[in-house]
Amino acid sequence: MADHELEHRREQFERLAAPLFEEIAQRGGVAVTDPLVTSAPEATTLLLDAGLLRLDNERYAAVDPNTVQAQVIAPLSSQGARLISESSAWSQIYSTLGQTYRRSPSTQIGQVTELHGDEIDHFLASVVPSAQSELLTAQPQTGHSNTQQRIASDRDVAALKRGVTMRTIYQHAARRNRATRAYVAEVTSQGAEVRTLDEFFNRLIVVDREVALIPSGDNLSVALVIRDRGLIAYLVDMFERSWERGRPFTSRDTSVIQSIAEEQRAMTIRLLIEGHSDATCAKRLGVSPRTYAAYVADLKREYDAETRFQLGYLLGQDAAHQDHGA
Structure with a gap:
């Protein structure tokens, strides 16, 4: 059964069949000729198909839902497991293709690509999960929302659990941000390293030293994706110099x-x-x-x-x- 058909059937069940079931259960059953069921043939059929009603001597009796739910839920769970497995397989395929794409000497759109608005988040959502060895990020404190921080946390923790190493630099002011502190606590517990600096710097994300993301000037809604190895090596060198000057985020040393x-x-x-x-x-x-x-x-x-x-x-x-x- 297609997803939209399942959803429609569930909505019908909640709207029509569930109230009828409650009424029949409260009455202790009803005759098949009772107007309660004869006036609602569709809802009655839904309950019979779901095994929540049984016919007993010309009467409809309610059936304990706990005894029949498995016949509905088990097939859905099995289908969900198959979909998760299929999704994982497709994700691996795209990840492999993404690595091939990043390692190619050139692409149709060149070594530098301009992204606008939502394209930036979509790019990060696709490239970070494909990281195989290393993530380097420099994040100036720009007031990310709790939702954005949660998305980043889930994405980065998943990468760390795959064995990817991760180093992040913030400005010192990030230490006062509650959402940032929670994010740092979560990723460092998975092996990430985080430091802070006093000076201002621009955002930088480097994935496997094969692709980098930087802002396009002062316009934060435009970013540049860089695949040129020489430029990436230069950006990594800048990151390393800043990293050496940074202070550990989690340090409690007075x-x-x-x-x-x-x-x-x-x-x-x-x-x-x-x-x-x-x-x-x-x-x-x-x-x-x-x-x-x-x-x-x-x-x-x-x-x-x-x-x-x-x-x-x-x-x-x-x-x-x-x-x-x-």
Whole structure:
């Protein structure tokens, strides 16, 4: 029976047959000539076919559903198992073809492909599950939703369980995000490594060092898929340099936590001295504008400055004295 036919039959059963069954059960059975059943021949037939009614001396009696459910559920379970097996087989076929595609020297769409909007998520949903050995990701804190984080978690955990190694870099600010902390706890429990940096960086995903995904400029709704081995080697080298400077996300060492706070403070000061807008500073720190405003307020209190201009001047003087002293 086709899926849509099964769904239609179930909906009919819930709408027509289930209420009739409840009424017959409450009455302790009804005569075959009772208007309750004669006025609802379709529902009565559904109950008889499902084994939930039996004919007993010209009366319909209700049958315990627990004794007959197996005759309906078992075939569906068997069909579901076959579909899961078939789905897994097709997934393996596409995964193998995907690896062949990525290893090919060129494709019809070239070594760099532009993706737009939903195409980005669809690409990730197809390429990450096909990873065979390694996933490298650099993820600036951009406020992913809980749903997006859950999808990423399921996808990445599945890859880790296949034996894929995974390293991820976030900005320090990601440590304050509850959804990110939950994601990190889950993937690190499966063997992933996660570190954080103070500086701003763009998103990067590298799969098996054969295909990479990067943003196209400042437009986050456009991404570039790169298959050129030379470009990928360059991106991996950048990742490795950042990785070496990163701090372990899961570290509870007091000195590490203190160093992270100092690095964020130093970066805030540097951005203020350079005169960037608040929006730019917040983005480069990986925090919300409100959180960035709180950082600035703390510095104003520390330097006893009443205005942002005065704070910038005092910070600049302090930096100049330090340089002179060095």
